[in-house]
Amino acid sequence: LVLPEELVNHYLIHNGGIPSNSFWILEDGCSLWVKKFLPIKFPVGTERTLEDSYLLMVAKNVMPNGLMPFAIDHGGNYFCIDTSGEVYFYAVD
Template identity: 40%
Template sequence: MKNTSKKISTEEMIDFSNHFEKSIPLKFKELYLEYNGGIPNKKYIYDYNNENYLEIKVFLSIKYKNGSNPIIEEYISFLNKNSFNNLLPFALDWGGNIFAIDLITERVCLLLLDLSSKIIVNTITDNFSDFIDELEVEESYEE
């Protein structure tokens, strides 16, 4: 991960976690204690539902904004206004669509924001650990 924000402490992670009714996945906590957002080295994940690769532009920071990297809190308020209270946003693609963890099912989904203000939810993986494990350095189409 490059272009990360200032590291957060364990206490800051606990404080952040306490804002949610459901628990945050351990893999998420570990990743964010090591890297507080930033640009991933492995930035592609295959979307089996739509049979194409998705590219992550940036992982959001929990706090300590770094340059133009947005922070999670900015997206939580947007999701709450749109009745997505159980989602934890953590990354963006190049179109401004939001990768988020459903804290009830633990699935990772992509919220596609279209011009009509309608939000389409597309499940990507069953959990955050799978999401991280399935990230690739580049798109690799099998022939």
């Protein structure tokens, strides 16, 4: 899995966290709201790490094997990255 440089830099500094700019309106008019980035090194409170979230979603057959969740929205849906570096919004409900 190749992570984009911006995401790598974020994790090197923050280990997850809440973004300062968390709301985006896309070209098609849809809006996205990132609640928080999943921690990569150590869990924060009861929060699952990036790896724990991935393993749980794959084990439950909720998420395809090639997507790695790195952030969530307020509904618990995931923002994921695939092996080519493309970013996807993955609704789990």
